[in-house]
Amino acid sequence: MSLPAEALLALQAFQQAAGWEQRARLLMQWGDRLPALEDADKVEANRVHGCESQVWLLGAVHDGHWQFAASSDARLIRGLVALLLARVNGLSTQELQQVDLPDWFNQLGLSRQLSPSRSNGLNAVLQRMHELAL
Amino acid sequence: MLVPSPWRADFPAIAALQRQDQTYLDSAATTQKPQALIDALTHYYANGAANVHRAQHLPGAHATQAFENSRSKVAQWLNVGDSGQIVFTHGATSALNLLAYGLEHHFKPGDELVISALEHHANLLPWQQLAQRRGLELVVLPLNAAGLIDLEAAAQLIGPRTRLLAVSQLSNVLGAWQPLPQLLAMAKAQQALTVVDGAQGVVHGRHDVQAMGCDFYVFSSHKLYGPDGLGVLYGRNEALQGLRHWQFGGEMVQDAEYQHASFRPAPLGYEAGTPPIASVIGLGATLDYLGGLDQDAVTAHEVALHDYLLHGLQARKGIRLLGAPHLALASFVVDGVHNADLAHLLTEQGIAVRAGHHCAMPLLKSFGLAGAIRVSLALYNDSADLERFFEALDQALEMLR
Numbered sequence: 439m440s441l442p443a444e445a446l447l448a449l450q451a452f453q454q455a456a457g458w459e460q461r462a463r464l465l466m467q468w469g470d471r472l473p474a475l476e477d478a479d480k481v482e483a484n485r486v487h488g489c490e491s492q493v494w495l496l497g498a499v500h501d502g503h504w505q506f507a508a509s510s511d512a513r514l515i516r517g518l519v520a521l522l523l524a525r526v527n528g529l530s531t532q533e534l535q536q537v538d539l540p541d542w543f544n545q546l547g548l549s550r551q552l553s554p555s556r557s558n559g560l561n562a563v564l565q566r567m568h569e570l571a572l
Numbered sequence: 573m574l575v576p577s578p579w580r581a582d583f584p585a586i587a588a589l590q591r592q593d594q595t596y597l598d599s600a601a602t603t604q605k606p607q608a609l610i611d612a613l614t615h616y617y618a619n620g621a622a623n624v625h626r627a628q629h630l631p632g633a634h635a636t637q638a639f640e641n642s643r644s645k646v647a648q649w650l651n652v653g654d655s656g657q658i659v660f661t662h663g664a665t666s667a668l669n670l671l672a673y674g675l676e677h678h679f680k681p682g683d684e685l686v687i688s689a690l691e692h693h694a695n696l697l698p699w700q701q702l703a704q705r706r707g708l709e710l711v712v713l714p715l716n717a718a719g720l721i722d723l724e725a726a727a728q729l730i731g732p733r734t735r736l737l738a739v740s741q742l743s744n745v746l747g748a749w750q751p752l753p754q755l756l757a758m759a760k761a762q763q764a765l766t767v768v769d770g771a772q773g774v775v776h777g778r779h780d781v782q783a784m785g786c787d788f789y790v791f792s793s794h795k796l797y798g799p800d801g802l803g804v805l806y807g808r809n810e811a812l813q814g815l816r817h818w819q820f821g822g823e824m825v826q827d828a829e830y831q832h833a834s835f836r837p838a839p840l841g842y843e844a845g846t847p848p849i850a851s852v853i854g855l856g857a858t859l860d861y862l863g864g865l866d867q868d869a870v871t872a873h874e875v876a877l878h879d880y881l882l883h884g885l886q887a888r889k890g891i892r893l894l895g896a897p898h899l900a901l902a903s904f905v906v907d908g909v910h911n912a913d914l915a916h917l918l919t920e921q922g923i924a925v926r927a928g929h930h931c932a933m934p935l936l937k938s939f940g941l942a943g944a945i946r947v948s949l950a951l952y953n954d955s956a957d958l959e960r961f962f963e964a965l966d967q968a969l970e971m972l973r
Contacts, residue, residue: 490915514916515916
């Protein structure tokens with residue numbers, strides 16, 4: 439399965455990053471580029487529970503392709519969510535079910551962000567995405 | 573001024589963590605363990621495990637002896653004397669739940685249970701749920717600006733309908749000693765039962781339950797440099813008389829028929845099932861170790877290190893402390909910075925601090941916060957640990973601002 443263009447960009451940037459500091463700065467840049475959510479979308483129904491920060495996730499299918507939108511009030515989780523969207527936006531339901539997201543974050547050098555003890559909420563976001571796309 | 577720890581080498585995990593570039597500043601969550609405890613666990617498992625209070629065989633006798641020796645050591649640690657009994661539970665939370673179920677029959681609809689606004693969920697939820705089961709009022713004592721239970725408000729709120737007071741000795745978020753003598757006196761004047769959550773308090777200094785005069789005192793072993801899976805419940809003799817049995821099975825029974833049974837008094841009657849034998853023996857070894865330290869030197873170290881922490885935090889712009897911590901820990905937020913972001917960047921730099929609500933969600937909400945960063949100290953920490961934390965904090969804030 440070929441990577442979406444945005445995902446390729448992310449992969450190149452993160453694989454070149456040397457050390458935690460560059461990765462963190464990149465994460466924040468990706469988070470800053472995530473389109474803002476309308477206030478009307480930042481409602482309880484769209485909130486992902488299980489995060490230290492507030493995270494909202496919406497998803498809908500257009501012409502057979504998933505489009506997700508998300509945001510957070512914390513910058514680094516917003517960056518992680520942006521990287522997630524870069525990988526999954528535009529996929530069909532079947533492709534979305536097949537994509538190996540832990541491997542995606544591993545390729546980016548961010549696998550630790552998915553460890554069970556992390557309460558940053560990335561796991562909860564993946565779970566919610568899965569529920570939306572079922 | 574440097575604050576070295578002469579006890580650091582007694583805790584082998586500190587060096588191991590340092591080799592992994594980790595600075596451990598989360599001891600209010602759980603502590604690293606002294607070599608003396610590790611040796612005791614190894615000795616017990618390597619020399620013959622056995623169940624306690626059951627078997628007539630020699631390994632059983634040895635295990636029971638070691639187990640009961642630990643009970644005496646805990647009793648001595650709290651200066652229990654003849655005033656009451658030490659019951660072992662599976663944790664402080666478990667001990668508080670035992671009380672909330674075992675005391676339930678004392679209460680009737682409309683009675684009041686009094687807690688404070690700073691309680692850890694373990695000393696909030698069992699009482700909240702008891703109140704819901706029995707139609708009781710849960711009264712929450714407010715705090716003053718310094719993070720202490722407001723005594724004027726308490727004097728108004730603790731009244732003739734108060735049947736029980738359950739409060740923390742030292743807050744796990746605010747690091748402030750609570751005015752227990754005054755609060756306990758108010759509750760006792762109403763003939764209310766008194767429960768003290770010593771989970772944080774017991775770790776700092778020595779505490780005398782007879783002088784304190786509470787009915788029940790609870791703490792958890794793993795926060796006091798002991799093994800996990802073990803809680804301690806002290807009960808005053810008179811109060812234990814009114815405590816019903818809660819969990820059933822094992823050697824807590826005196827006599828059993830198919831349709832009915834009778835149960836032992838405290839302590840064994842409240843220790844259903846096989847207790848955490850190794851942990852109990854390990855806690856005894858930890859108390860031997862702690863008892864051998866120069867308590868004045870430990871106290872001086874804790875005070876100096878806490879001052880070092882507070883000064884470092886206060887020297888930095890935009891840092892807001894929660895309350896006015898006396899000892900052991902400091903929780904803070906930074907203006908304009910999300911605590912989850914700060915936690916992320918501290919983690920990246922190998923700083924093990926706690927971020928979030930610290931199991932005290934209502935308290936954090938009362939500050940208008942979803943979370944805070946907590947730095948907590950133990951006797952093995954030194955000023956070099958704090959310097960690494962401050963360096964990482966500066967680096968994180970530089971990136972986030």
